Amino acid sequence: MQEVALIRPGRTAETELALEREKSALRREFEERLEECGTLAFRVARGVLHNGPDAEDVAQEALLQAFRRFEHLRDRSRFRAWLVRTTFRLALDQARSARRREQRETLWAVGVPKPTAEDLAASSEFGRRLAQAMESLPEKSRLVLLLSSIDGHSLEEVAELLHVPVGTVKSRLHSARKRLAEKLR
Amino acid sequence: MRCEKYRDALREAAAGPEDLNDRIRQHIAECSGCRATLREEQTLFAMIDVGLRARMIAQPCAGFLADVRAQVLQEPEPRSVTNPMWALAAVSAMVAVLAIAGPWVGLRKKPAATTGPTVSTNYMPSGPKAVEAGSAGAVRDRSLKPGRRHVVVRNADREPEVLVPPDEREALAKFVTHLRQRDEVAQAIATPQVNEDGKFSEIRPVEIARLRVKLLAWETWNDEDDRHDEEER
Numbered sequence: 001m002q003e004v005a006l007i008r009p010g011r012t013a014e015t016e017l018a019l020e021r022e023k024s025a026l027r028r029e030f031e032e033r034l035e036e037c038g039t040l041a042f043r044v045a046r047g048v049l050h051n052g053p054d055a056e057d058v059a060q061e062a063l064l065q066a067f068r069r070f071e072h073l074r075d076r077s078r079f080r081a082w083l084v085r086t087t088f089r090l091a092l093d094q095a096r097s098a099r100r101r102e103q104r105e106t107l108w109a110v111g112v113p114k115p116t117a118e119d120l121a122a123s124s125e126f127g128r129r130l131a132q133a134m135e136s137l138p139e140k141s142r143l144v145l146l147l148s149s150i151d152g153h154s155l156e157e158v159a160e161l162l163h164v165p166v167g168t169v170k171s172r173l174h175s176a177r178k179r180l181a182e183k184l185r
Numbered sequence: 186m187r188c189e190k191y192r193d194a195l196r197e198a199a200a201g202p203e204d205l206n207d208r209i210r211q212h213i214a215e216c217s218g219c220r221a222t223l224r225e226e227q228t229l230f231a232m233i234d235v236g237l238r239a240r241m242i243a244q245p246c247a248g249f250l251a252d253v254r255a256q257v258l259q260e261p262e263p264r265s266v267t268n269p270m271w272a273l274a275a276v277s278a279m280v281a282v283l284a285i286a287g288p289w290v291g292l293r294k295k296p297a298a299t300t301g302p303t304v305s306t307n308y309m310p311s312g313p314k315a316v317e318a319g320s321a322g323a324v325r326d327r328s329l330k331p332g333r334r335h336v337v338v339r340n341a342d343r344e345p346e347v348l349v350p351p352d353e354r355e356a357l358a359k360f361v362t363h364l365r366q367r368d369e370v371a372q373a374i375a376t377p378q379v380n381e382d383g384k385f386s387e388i389r390p391v392e393i394a395r396l397r398v399k400l401l402a403w404e405t406w407n408d409e410d411d412r413h414d415e416e417e418r
Binding site for chain 2: 023026027035047052055059060063068126145146149150174177184185
């Protein structure tokens with residue numbers, strides 16, 4: 001019995017091998033970005049949601065979206081900037097839908113996640129008021145405030161992440177802090 | 186009232202890096218109330234900064250990155266994402282442009298007569314099928330009479346699948362590569378032979394007694410080759 005195989009004659013074994021190599025290189029690069037930016041995504045999400053488990057879900061979704069678009073995001077700085085913006089947006093959506101859900105359902109019916117140490121620290125009276133005050137800030141100012149609060153993030157880095165001039169970051173940060181102070185006085 | 190006018194300046198000084206001007210400094214030195222206000226404002230901003238920093242040092246749980254990796258492994262390979270609406274818009278625009286510009290660029294003009302049928306193709310020749318394959322929107326004349334020009338659109342993305350015995354795969358791949366380099370040879374092979382009376386020569390279907398068709402994945406490529414070699418031995 002003669003055995004035949006269905007092949008694409010335009011593709012040689014070398015082509016297939018090159019494609020395989022390209023795929024593994026892509027996954028390796030994504031692994032590197034994941035190591036670098038995974039925590040950043042989580043922190044941005046947590047800054048909006050004030051809740052660890054929800055922030056993890058949102059950060060995971062943002063990272064998966066980043067993987068799906070990774071061919072466009074192979075550049076390191078582009079990846080970080082895209083990830084920060086997407087995580088922030090997803091977190092805002094999540095916060096809004098959570099608020100709507102909370103209005104619909106009674107609190108006892110919703111499974112309250114076990115608070116972490118950070119959650120407990122943030123649950124102090126000042127922390128609660130600070131979280132409330134932050135929610136009243138405009139989105140742009142809020143993101144600048146969150147990013148510049150991450151240790152080791154200079155104003156220049158925040159500007160690079162958001163694709164805005166350093167002067168814009170400075171003014172947004174200044175006005176955001178003043179607004180927060182007004183709310184907290 | 187005198188202190189009221191310094192209030193905004195004190196808050197501004199506490200919020201930002203700007204230094205107080207000499208006039209305000211002098212007032213603070215004299216006024217204990219404004220000194221206290223400045224201290225309160227500075228404390229408030231320090232608390233805000235500390236509170237924000239505390240919020241942003243949180244770490245995800247230990248298994249977070251592992252979970253993401255596991256999810257990524259289940260994802261198909263990343264590819265360029267094209268918004269279907271944009272693609273639809275682009276196709277519509279192209280159709281509109283072709284409809285408007287078609288008559289002006291001579292798409293409808295009857296081509297000049299040539300000595301024989303000319304078929305332009307750059308994919309695997311497979312007899313008459315290669316000519317019929319020009320259904321990608323080019324100007325075609327299905328009658329394919331001698332003396333008329335028949336055009337098949339080049340479609341570089343098209344990669345037909347062909348049934349080939351395993352030990353002839355490399356040979357076929359080389360053959361196709363060679364044909365692509367020598368376009369005129371490919372054209373000659375792809376052009377259907379026309380008899381003297383103007384009819385196509387009949388191509389009989391290939392008769393193979395017993396066939397076992399298998400789709401080979403790349404991972405099993407080399408294994409299959411090895412097994413085949415062993416069987417031959």
